[in-house]
Amino acid sequence: xxxxxxxxxxVRDWDKVIPLGGTKQRATLGxxxxxxxxxxxxxxxxxxxxxxxxxxxxxxxxxHNAISGLRRALAHGDQAAxxxxxxxxxxxxxxxxxxxxxxxxxxxxxLGEGRAELKQGNPERAVGTLRQALDMWRGPVLCDLVETGxxxxxxxxVRNARLDAMEDYFEAxxxxxxxxxxxxxLEAMVEAExxxxxxxxxxxxxxxxxxxxxxxxxxxxxxxSALVDELGLDPSxxxxxxxxxxxxxxxxxxxxxxxxxxxxxxxxxxxxxxxxRGSVLLVxxxxxxxxxxxxxxxxxxxxxxxxxRAVHFFGGKPTVSFGSTSMAVFEAGTEDGAPCAVRAGWExxxxxxxxxxxxxxxxxxxxTALVRSDPEMSGWLMVRGSAVDRCQDLLATAAEGEMVVxxxxxxxxxxxxxxxxxxxxxxxxxxxxAAEEAGRRNLTPGAGESELSVVSCLLECARSRRRPHLxxxxxxxxxxxxxxxxxxxGRLAGQLQAVEFLVSYSLAGGLRVQGDAGPxxxxxxxxxxxxxxxxxxxxxxxxxxxRRLGKEFLAETTLDRPLVVIVDDLHRMPETxxxxxxxxxxxxxxVPLLVVGAAxxxxxxxxxxxxxxxxxxxxxxxDPLSGxxxxxxxxxxxxxxxxxxxxxxxxxxxxxxARVASGRAHLDG
Numbered sequence: 195x196x197x198x199x200x201x202x203x204x205v206r207d208w209d210k211v212i213p214l215g216g217t218k219q220r221a222t223l224g225x226x227x228x229x230x231x232x233x234x235x236x237x238x239x240x241x242x243x244x245x246x247x248x249x250x251x252x253x254x255x256x257x258h259n260a261i262s263g264l265r266r267a268l269a270h271g272d273q274a275a276x277x278x279x280x281x282x283x284x285x286x287x288x289x290x291x292x293x294x295x296x297x298x299x300x301x302x303x304x305l306g307e308g309r310a311e312l313k314q315g316n317p318e319r320a321v322g323t324l325r326q327a328l329d330m331w332r333g334p335v336l337c338d339l340v341e342t343g344x345x346x347x348x349x350x351x352v353r354n355a356r357l358d359a360m361e362d363y364f365e366a367x368x369x370x371x372x373x374x375x376x377x378x379x380l381e382a383m384v385e386a387e388x389x390x391x392x393x394x395x396x397x398x399x400x401x402x403x404x405x406x407x408x409x410x411x412x413x414x415x416x417x418x419s420a421l422v423d424e425l426g427l428d429p430s431x432x433x434x435x436x437x438x439x440x441x442x443x444x445x446x447x448x449x450x451x452x453x454x455x456x457x458x459x460x461x462x463x464x465x466x467x468x469x470x471r472g473s474v475l476l477v478x479x480x481x482x483x484x485x486x487x488x489x490x491x492x493x494x495x496x497x498x499x500x501x502x503r504a505v506h507f508f509g510g511k512p513t514v515s516f517g518s519t520s521m522a523v524f525e526a527g528t529e530d531g532a533p534c535a536v537r538a539g540w541e542x543x544x545x546x547x548x549x550x551x552x553x554x555x556x557x558x559x560x561x562t563a564l565v566r567s568d569p570e571m572s573g574w575l576m577v578r579g580s581a582v583d584r585c586q587d588l589l590a591t592a593a594e595g596e597m598v599v600x601x602x603x604x605x606x607x608x609x610x611x612x613x614x615x616x617x618x619x620x621x622x623x624x625x626x627x628a629a630e631e632a633g634r635r636n637l638t639p640g641a642g643e644s645e646l647s648v649v650s651c652l653l654e655c656a657r658s659r660r661r662p663h664l665x666x667x668x669x670x671x672x673x674x675x676x677x678x679x680x681x682x683x684g685r686l687a688g689q690l691q692a693v694e695f696l697v698s699y700s701l702a703g704g705l706r707v708q709g710d711a712g713p714x715x716x717x718x719x720x721x722x723x724x725x726x727x728x729x730x731x732x733x734x735x736x737x738x739x740x741r742r743l744g745k746e747f748l749a750e751t752t753l754d755r756p757l758v759v760i761v762d763d764l765h766r767m768p769e770t771x772x773x774x775x776x777x778x779x780x781x782x783x784x785v786p787l788l789v790v791g792a793a794x795x796x797x798x799x800x801x802x803x804x805x806x807x808x809x810x811x812x813x814x815x816x817d818p819l820s821g822x823x824x825x826x827x828x829x830x831x832x833x834x835x836x837x838x839x840x841x842x843x844x845x846x847x848x849x850x851x852a853r854v855a856s857g858r859a860h861l862d863g
Contacts, residue, residue, distance in 0.1 A: 195268070197227050197296045199352075201332025203339060205268065212267055217342050218243055219260040219267075224336050226280070226289040228348045230296055235286040242346055261287060294739050298335075298352065301327050303739075305359050307729075312362060315502045315512050317369035318495040319728075324363035331356065357387060364396045370495065373400040384413065388420040391433050402440055402447055410440050472563035473524040473535035473603060474581040475510065476589045477501050477542055480518075480553035494518060500545055500704075507701045508538040513565060513577050519589075523563050523577060532560050532606030539597055540611075540625060545704065553594035559585035560602040584621075591618035597625040645814050646682055652812060653693075653788050657756045662787035662810060664779030666764070668795065669816035675792035678816060679760055682790065686758060694755040694786075695719060699727055700762040722747055730774040731767070740774045748785055756786040764793035765800070772801065779810060 195212075198204040203224050205212040214220045225242050226234055240253050250256070261280060268279050280289050293299035304327035311320040334340060335352045360383055367376045377400055384390070384397045394417040401410035414429070414437045421427045428434075439447055479497045498520055502512045505522040512522045524535040539556045546554045562579035584600055592598045598616050599607070604623045616622035649665055656663050669675040679698075686696050687708060695709040695716075705727050707720040726743050751757075761767075761775065779789050798804060 195291075195295060197230075197291060198332070199224065199227055199296070199298045199336055200301060200330055201334070201337060203227075203336055207270075214267055215260075215263050217339070218256060219263050221339055221342075221344055222257065222260045223264055223289070224339055224344075225346065225348070226287060227291070227296060227298070228346075228352075230289055230291045230293070230299065233283045233286055233288045237285075239286060242344070292738060294742070297330050301330050301359075302355070304330075305355070305362070308359075308366070309362055312366050312369075314506065316499050317366040318499055320366040321363065321370055321372070324359060324366060327359055328356070328363060357383070357390065357393075361390070361392050361396065364393065364400075368396055368399055368403075373403045376400065377404065384417075388417055389424070391417065391421075391430055395433055395436055398436055398440065399447065407440060407443075411437065414440075471531075471561065472579075472581060473532045473558055473560045473606075474563050474577070474579075474585040475505070475522045475524065475535050475539055476519060476557045476585050477539070478519045478555045478589060479546065480551050480594065497546065497549075497551065500549075501542055503701070503704070504538050504542045504545065508534040508541070510534065510538055511565065521577065521582075523565055523581075532558070532603045533608070533610050535560075536599060536603065536607050536611055536625060540627070543595075543597055547595075548706075555589055555592040555594065556597040557585050557588035557592055557599070558597075558603050559588055559600040560606055561600075588619065588622050591616070591622060593618070598622045599625060645678065645816065646685070648812075648814060649682055649788075649790060650685075653756060653758065656786050656788045660784050660786045662779050662785055662789070664775070664811040665788070665790045666797075666804065666811070666813045667790065667792040667816060668797070668813060669792070671794060673816050675794070675816060676762055679762055679790065679792050683760055692755065693758050694751075694753050695757050696760075697723060697758065698760045698762075701731075701766060719751060722750075726774075730771045740770065741777050744774065744777055748787075753786055756788055759787070759789045761789070761791040764791040765795075765797040772804075 196206045198206070203214070203220055205214060205223075214223060221243055222239060225239060236254070236257065239257055240249055243249075243257065244253060265277055265280050278290070280287060293303070304323055308320045308324035308327060311317075311323060335349055335356075336344070340349065360379075364376055364380050367373070380393065380397045380400060384393050387393060394413055398410040398413050401407070401413065414433065417433070418429050421429060429437075479494065494517075497518075498515045501515075501520040501522070505512045508524070510522045510524040512520065514521050522535075522538070524531045524538070535558045539558050543554060543556055546552075559581045561581035561584055563577065563581040564579050565577050588598045588600060596616075598619075599613070599622070601621060601623065604613050612626035613623040614626055616624050645667070652663050652665055667675055667678055669678075683696065683698055686693055690696065690708060690710045693709070694711070695707060697708075698706045705720075705724055707716065707723060709716050709719070711719070726740075726747060729743065730740055759778065764772065764775070767775075775789060775791060778787065
């Protein structure tokens, strides 16, 4: 059963519209749905149905009859069943409804998800989510009841929520450069709501970027007149600064992301996100030959979103994307600044290559890096310092597919990566890979071999018994959890015929799905899992909805062999995602499913009851590497560096690109 409030009030049982009776009966249901799953006092219902002083002596009897009629209508004439949907609870009544079946609460959920995506610096996804929320509206909220003269404070709150959602949508669209797509809708809103300064600012920016400079200034003039004439107020300082920027043809208005804040104007603040020293990361994606304008835009948006997610994961701050280039800054107040920047760049390179872009150029430089937000520039971020200039020089010299860092970055990154002299610039170093990857090819006994055997046995149990199992791999930072998962995934990837699908997920690496199913089936499963995992990664996700999505996926997907889900960094996941993982491991019999997740000790501090008492869950604690294993890993790293210096150094001295390629192949082998 679905309840629809965003427009005329309707209740649908599948495709059948349920008749709800007269105005009083419909109004009673409307108010109860506005407070779904909450008790609404009888006095409040009476005040909502009749204006003050106009309630007849029989008002309570009329309300009681309306409740009885609704119970029969909602339960198709079964009064007893209707009492389970519309229950009596002192001091009034409560309607019981799944929030996912009430369009108003689905709208609120989508609005929260869109705002979270916008806050996380992902306007591309926010545009789609917010558009989906706005498309749920079929007209003004409960417009059929409003026509009868009903005017409740709750209706005004819902109307304002829709206006706020429209402003969020316009903000995300402007950040994506889609000014032409929203102009008509934005102009209509400003015409109807001239006192909403945030929407007025968005319209001014959109008009300016589409070449209508005079119209942008006219919007400011109309807004100022409306505020002065009706409220006796001048426009906020932000709006005045925007008008000044338009008059001066400020280059900052030509593109990029402009964020306007809702609510009262705040005092100007100059903020420094990175105090004096940091590492700057620049990523230039390769243009897609043969792609049309729309397809090229989508590819660039996806790549920019990938960069932002990786930068956030490694503790950096995305600052701006211009054309095919993205910039981020990593604070160097700690020893992890430069290493995190290199890790982020290497992960971005890997993901872009997996997506087909093997020609991306990446550079990292360390030095002075200031990020300032100046109110005189309408809140735009300004990045300057020696690290920016040095990074731009390095990026200009990088060849396709290369990642280049400066000498200071190489020094600060220490022994965590393999480097070789860059042939294009004496001050640059090529990143050859993480030192841990060199040691991963030779997993030492005692570094997880016995634990891998345990997980392999549990996979066989899940297959033979056709029941789910959850394995949690615990370990301290640097204790080899990610290496353990990579080894397990690598073994399964080499024998995909043993599993139906192999799913790997992490905040930095996103989602990867493998299997020996046909391309069409694999693509369908991948798309479905991307939708489910994206929702599970949002703090505002609904557990009821996640349970339904998970069950629907398992019911729709034929699993003759096990489905294996591998998740890294569980302790960093939001609560909704952890709930989802537990739901996966708690599905009924008949599903051969193995979930393997790696986590640090923080997981048990957040959730002491994790896995507690479940017969279908196992916890494996990885012991720290022994001294011998550490020595062996150290020897492997030293050997790799020696190979890099000997082969690549000689090759660069001779200036031979062929020998450089030969040296890299030797190192990779």
